[in-house]
Amino acid sequence: MPIFVDRRLNPKDKSLGNRQRFLKRAREELKRSIRERIRIGRIADVDAEHAVSMPAKGTAEPSFSDAKDSGRRQHILPGNKHFAPGDRVPKPGQGGGGSSPGKTVSEDDFRFVLSREEVLDLFFEDLELPDMVKLNLKEILAFKPRRAGFAATGSPTNINVGRTMRHSHGRRIALRRPRREELDAIEKELAILEAEPQSAAAHQRITALREELERLERRRKRIAYVDPVDIRFNRFDAQPVPNANAVMFCLMDVSGSMGEREKDLAKRFFVLLHLFLKRRYDRTEIVFIRHTHEAQEVDEETFFYNTQSGGTVVSTALEEMHRIIAQRYPSNEWNIYAAQASDGDNFVTDSERCIGLMDGQIMRLCQYFAYVEIIDERESHIFGSTDNGTSLWRAYSAVNQRWPNFQMSRIANAADIYPVFRQLFARQPAFQKSA
Amino acid sequence: MANQASKSSQTSKSGLLFSGSDWDFKTLSRAYEAIEAIAIEELHLDVYPVQMEIISSQQMLDAYSSVGMPLMYRHWSFGKHFLYQELLYRKGGRGLAYELVINSNPCIVYLMEENTMALQALVTAHAALGHNHFFKNNHLFRQWTDASAILSYLDFAKGYIARCEERHGVAAVEAILDSAHALMEQGVFRYHRPPKLSSERQREGVRERLEYEERSYNDLWRTLPRSKDGTKASETDLGMAERKKTLNLPEENLLYFLEKNSLVLEPWQREIIRIVRVVAQYFYPQRQTQVMNEGCATFVHYTLMNMLFDRGLITEGAMLEILRNHSNVIFQPGFDDPRFSGINPYALGLDMMQDIQRISTEPTAEDRDWFPDIAGNGNWRETLLDAWANHRDESFIRQYLSPALMRKWRFFILADAASEPHYEVASIHNERGYEKIRAGLAYSYDIGASRPDIQVVDVDLLGDRQLRLEHKVKDGIVLEEASRDATLRHIRRLWGYEVSLAAIDAQTGRTLNERSTSQIGE
Structure with a gap:
C-alpha cells in the first residue's frame, strides 16, 4: 500500500521567489528593453504583458564546454536510408562550421513574458511624484476599526446587548420557556388552595399544581435565559486609513484646434501619467477635466475617447479645477497635482486671465503643476528651448519663473513623450509648498 | 437466472481495476497493489516503498525548474529555467511529463492530477516500479547516492543557504552559488566513490566546531616561534612532487579542491560549495544511466500493462489509451x-x-x-x-x-x-x-569521455598561489572560448588568486595554449 500525499492544495508559485531573483538580476537590461519598447511603440500598450528576450548580460550560466568548430568527432545517427561508407554529406550552414545535426535551440535564447505588474515596475522604477517622498506614502497603512455588522464570536467588550437579547427572546419563545408570570400564577393559586381547608378535590388540585410547578421550574432551568448561541458581538473591519491623500488633475484641450495627432499625443501623455499614478499611488484620486470654450469634469473613458468640438478658452478648465478643489479637495487634506496638455492655442486675453488664475489661486493650492505643449514636428527645432511660442506657452513661461513647482515642456512626437515624462517626474529634491 | 446475471456483472466489476477515466485514491491504491503484485511475481522487481504525491501542472513546472527535487535552495537560475519550461509548455512545444520520480527512500512519485486513470496506472508502472527498481538496484545508484539521506540533506541545504542569505546578504550568497554552479560539471568524483552523506547530527557537530573555531580564533598563535626540528627548511624544500602529494593532485573534482584548499573562502562559503557539489554528485549516476533508466521503466510499464490487459484487469479502451501514450513516448524519428x-x-x-x-x-x-x-x-x-x-x-x-x-x-x-x-x-x-x-x-x-577533462595539476601555496588547471584535449576538441573565460573568472573568484588553464593534447602531450585569468578582464 503506497503512501498518498495530496499536494494539490499546497501553496502555488513555489518558484516565484526564484523568478523574482531572476528578474532582479536582469533588471537593468529588462528595464532598457521595456523603455525602448515604450519609446517606439504605443504607450497605451504599456498596460499589458510584454514578451522580452532573455537578457544576455548577467544571466548567462557559463561552464566549460567544447567548441563546436574544433577537432574531430563522430555522430551516431539512426535512420540511414541510402548512405554507404565513404559517402560525403555537405555540412548544413557552412558558416556554422561543424554544428552537429539536429541541435536544439539553446536555453539562453528565448523570449519570455513579463506580467503587466512587472513591466510597470520596471518602467516606473526611479520615477516618483515630487513632494510625495516627504509625505511618506510608503508608510505602513494605519487601520481604523469600522463597524461591519455582527459576529457570533468576539471579545466580551464587544457584546451587542440589544442583538443578544433579541435572539434570546426569540429562542425563549420558540422553545416555550415558562415565563415568570406563569410560575407566579401557579404559586399564587397554590397558596390560596393551601390556605383553604383541605378537600379531596383541592388536595388533588394541589398535587397537580405542585407537579406542574416543578415541571415548569425544571424546564426553566434547562432552557437558559441567555444562551451562548444568542450572543452577538459587534464586528469591526479594519479599514485602511490613507495617511496621505493625493489628487491628480488631468486637464486637456479637446477643442477644434487640437487635431487628431495632438489629441493622440496628449492622450498618450495622460495614459502614461495615469498608469503611473494608478500603479504607484493607489490612494491617489484622479480628476479628468476636458475643455473647449467651456470645461467639464468627465470620467476616464470620456476623457480619453470622446470627442467634442468648440473654441479654446483655457481658463475655463482652470476655473473648473479650482471649483472642484474648493468643493471636494480642501488643500489642507489633499496634495494636489495637476497635469495639463494643450496645443497652446488660446485667446490672448484669456492667457492673461490664466496667469491671473494660476498666480492668484491654483499654484497656491497645487503641489505641482505640469504643462506639456504638443507642437508640430516641424516646429520642434524652431522652438527648441526658446521662450517664443504660443500664447499659452508665453503666459505659462511667466508663471514658470515665479513658481518652482511649475514645470513645462514641449513634445512633438510619440518618442518625445517618455523623456518629457521622465523630466517632469524624475526624482528631485523636495521643495516646500510656497504658501 | 437473475442471481446468475448479478453474479457475472459482479465478477466483471470486481475483475477490472478501474473503468472510466476518473481516478480517486482508492482506485490508485488498488491499481498500485495489483501492478506491484504482478511486478514482483512476474518480473521479480525489488522496490523501495512508494510515496505517491498528486500535484497540479503548475507544481510540475515548479518541480522542473528546481532540477526535479521537491526541495531546493533559492537561486535565480532556477527562475530562469522555470521561464524556459513554462514557455515551452505554454507554446505547446512540449507536454509536461506525466510523472516525476525521485531517487529517495521512500521513492517519491509525482502524479499529475490531470492524468486519466489509465495514465495513472501507466505512470505507476513506469515510475513507481520501473524507475524505483532501477534506483534501488543499479550499482551506480547504490554506490554513489544515498537515497535515504538526500531529502533531509536538501532540507538542510535549503535552510542553510537561507540562513547564509540572512547573515551575509543575498548578493554574497548568490555570487558563491553562481561560481559553484559554473563548476558543477567539474564538481563530481568520477573515479572514486564520494563519502557518504553525513547524518544531520554529524553536520550539526561540524558546524558547531566551525563556529567555535571562529569564536576562539586567536591571531597570537601564529607568531609562536617555530619548532626547531627543521619544519621551515622542509617547507622551503618542498618540491613540486611533494606539494602535489600533500594536496592530492591532480584533482578532477574542482569544486572539492576549491572547497578544501581555497585560501579566501569563509567557512559558510565552503559549506555552500559543498552543497552544490553534493547535488551535482547526486545527479551524476542519473546522467550516466539515461537510456537504461528510461528503458527499464518503459520496458517495465509496457510489460506490466500488457499483463494487466491479458488478465482482464483493464479495459480495451484503457489499453488503447496506454498504447497511444506509450508509442508517443518511444517515438524516434530518423x-x-x-x-x-x-x-x-x-x-x-x-x-x-x-x-x-x-x-x-x-x-x-x-x-x-x-x-x-x-x-x-x-x-x-x-x-x-x-x-x-x-x-x-x-x-x-x-x-x-x-x-x-x-x-x-x-x-x-x-x-x-x-x-x-x-x-x-x-x-x-x-x-x-x-x-x-x-x-x-x-x-x-x-x-x-564526452565532457571536457579538466583537472587541477599544480598550485604553489607559498609562491604566487596561481592555480594551474589542465585540460586534456582529445581529438583536437578545444574549449569554447567565451564560456571558458567566463568560467575561469568564476574559478578565480573562488580561488582568490590567478588561475591558469593549459590545453594539453592528450595524445602528444603538447601544450596547445594557455589561458590565465590575468589575460581576462573582469
Missing part, C-alpha cells in the same frame, strides 16, 4: 526528420531490452555468435535484472547492442572533422560496421 533531436533514450532503452528478451528466448544464429552467454538461455528476466543492476549506458550498449537492432535502427556513423567542409559516412549497419557503431554509440554515452 536523423533527417525535422523532428529529430537526438536519440530517444526511451526508444533505445526499450528496444535494447526487448531485444535481450528476444535473444534469450528465440535467438538467431547471429545472436548465438554475438551473445553466446545469453542467447537462448531462456531466462530473460534474470538477464535483464542483471543488466539493470550492473551496467551504465556506456557499458550496457557496449555489451548488449545487437546487430539485429542496429539494422532495425539503421544506425550509421558520420565522421565530423571541423577542418572539412563535409561530413563523411564512416560506417553503416553492415558486417564491418557493427563493432564500430556499437563502440561509437557506447562512447557517446560515456560522460567521462
Whole structure:
C-alpha cells in the first residue's frame, strides 16, 4: 500500500521567489528593453504583458564546454536510408562550421513574458511624484476599526446587548420557556388552595399544581435565559486609513484646434501619467477635466475617447479645477497635482486671465503643476528651448519663473513623450509648498 | 437466472481495476497493489516503498525548474529555467511529463492530477516500479547516492543557504552559488566513490566546531616561534612532487579542491560549495544511466500493462489509451526528420531490452555468435535484472547492442572533422560496421569521455598561489572560448588568486595554449 500525499492544495508559485531573483538580476537590461519598447511603440500598450528576450548580460550560466568548430568527432545517427561508407554529406550552414545535426535551440535564447505588474515596475522604477517622498506614502497603512455588522464570536467588550437579547427572546419563545408570570400564577393559586381547608378535590388540585410547578421550574432551568448561541458581538473591519491623500488633475484641450495627432499625443501623455499614478499611488484620486470654450469634469473613458468640438478658452478648465478643489479637495487634506496638455492655442486675453488664475489661486493650492505643449514636428527645432511660442506657452513661461513647482515642456512626437515624462517626474529634491 | 446475471456483472466489476477515466485514491491504491503484485511475481522487481504525491501542472513546472527535487535552495537560475519550461509548455512545444520520480527512500512519485486513470496506472508502472527498481538496484545508484539521506540533506541545504542569505546578504550568497554552479560539471568524483552523506547530527557537530573555531580564533598563535626540528627548511624544500602529494593532485573534482584548499573562502562559503557539489554528485549516476533508466521503466510499464490487459484487469479502451501514450513516448524519428533531436533514450532503452528478451528466448544464429552467454538461455528476466543492476549506458550498449537492432535502427556513423567542409559516412549497419557503431554509440554515452577533462595539476601555496588547471584535449576538441573565460573568472573568484588553464593534447602531450585569468578582464 503506497503512501498518498495530496499536494494539490499546497501553496502555488513555489518558484516565484526564484523568478523574482531572476528578474532582479536582469533588471537593468529588462528595464532598457521595456523603455525602448515604450519609446517606439504605443504607450497605451504599456498596460499589458510584454514578451522580452532573455537578457544576455548577467544571466548567462557559463561552464566549460567544447567548441563546436574544433577537432574531430563522430555522430551516431539512426535512420540511414541510402548512405554507404565513404559517402560525403555537405555540412548544413557552412558558416556554422561543424554544428552537429539536429541541435536544439539553446536555453539562453528565448523570449519570455513579463506580467503587466512587472513591466510597470520596471518602467516606473526611479520615477516618483515630487513632494510625495516627504509625505511618506510608503508608510505602513494605519487601520481604523469600522463597524461591519455582527459576529457570533468576539471579545466580551464587544457584546451587542440589544442583538443578544433579541435572539434570546426569540429562542425563549420558540422553545416555550415558562415565563415568570406563569410560575407566579401557579404559586399564587397554590397558596390560596393551601390556605383553604383541605378537600379531596383541592388536595388533588394541589398535587397537580405542585407537579406542574416543578415541571415548569425544571424546564426553566434547562432552557437558559441567555444562551451562548444568542450572543452577538459587534464586528469591526479594519479599514485602511490613507495617511496621505493625493489628487491628480488631468486637464486637456479637446477643442477644434487640437487635431487628431495632438489629441493622440496628449492622450498618450495622460495614459502614461495615469498608469503611473494608478500603479504607484493607489490612494491617489484622479480628476479628468476636458475643455473647449467651456470645461467639464468627465470620467476616464470620456476623457480619453470622446470627442467634442468648440473654441479654446483655457481658463475655463482652470476655473473648473479650482471649483472642484474648493468643493471636494480642501488643500489642507489633499496634495494636489495637476497635469495639463494643450496645443497652446488660446485667446490672448484669456492667457492673461490664466496667469491671473494660476498666480492668484491654483499654484497656491497645487503641489505641482505640469504643462506639456504638443507642437508640430516641424516646429520642434524652431522652438527648441526658446521662450517664443504660443500664447499659452508665453503666459505659462511667466508663471514658470515665479513658481518652482511649475514645470513645462514641449513634445512633438510619440518618442518625445517618455523623456518629457521622465523630466517632469524624475526624482528631485523636495521643495516646500510656497504658501 | 437473475442471481446468475448479478453474479457475472459482479465478477466483471470486481475483475477490472478501474473503468472510466476518473481516478480517486482508492482506485490508485488498488491499481498500485495489483501492478506491484504482478511486478514482483512476474518480473521479480525489488522496490523501495512508494510515496505517491498528486500535484497540479503548475507544481510540475515548479518541480522542473528546481532540477526535479521537491526541495531546493533559492537561486535565480532556477527562475530562469522555470521561464524556459513554462514557455515551452505554454507554446505547446512540449507536454509536461506525466510523472516525476525521485531517487529517495521512500521513492517519491509525482502524479499529475490531470492524468486519466489509465495514465495513472501507466505512470505507476513506469515510475513507481520501473524507475524505483532501477534506483534501488543499479550499482551506480547504490554506490554513489544515498537515497535515504538526500531529502533531509536538501532540507538542510535549503535552510542553510537561507540562513547564509540572512547573515551575509543575498548578493554574497548568490555570487558563491553562481561560481559553484559554473563548476558543477567539474564538481563530481568520477573515479572514486564520494563519502557518504553525513547524518544531520554529524553536520550539526561540524558546524558547531566551525563556529567555535571562529569564536576562539586567536591571531597570537601564529607568531609562536617555530619548532626547531627543521619544519621551515622542509617547507622551503618542498618540491613540486611533494606539494602535489600533500594536496592530492591532480584533482578532477574542482569544486572539492576549491572547497578544501581555497585560501579566501569563509567557512559558510565552503559549506555552500559543498552543497552544490553534493547535488551535482547526486545527479551524476542519473546522467550516466539515461537510456537504461528510461528503458527499464518503459520496458517495465509496457510489460506490466500488457499483463494487466491479458488478465482482464483493464479495459480495451484503457489499453488503447496506454498504447497511444506509450508509442508517443518511444517515438524516434530518423536523423533527417525535422523532428529529430537526438536519440530517444526511451526508444533505445526499450528496444535494447526487448531485444535481450528476444535473444534469450528465440535467438538467431547471429545472436548465438554475438551473445553466446545469453542467447537462448531462456531466462530473460534474470538477464535483464542483471543488466539493470550492473551496467551504465556506456557499458550496457557496449555489451548488449545487437546487430539485429542496429539494422532495425539503421544506425550509421558520420565522421565530423571541423577542418572539412563535409561530413563523411564512416560506417553503416553492415558486417564491418557493427563493432564500430556499437563502440561509437557506447562512447557517446560515456560522460567521462564526452565532457571536457579538466583537472587541477599544480598550485604553489607559498609562491604566487596561481592555480594551474589542465585540460586534456582529445581529438583536437578545444574549449569554447567565451564560456571558458567566463568560467575561469568564476574559478578565480573562488580561488582568490590567478588561475591558469593549459590545453594539453592528450595524445602528444603538447601544450596547445594557455589561458590565465590575468589575460581576462573582469
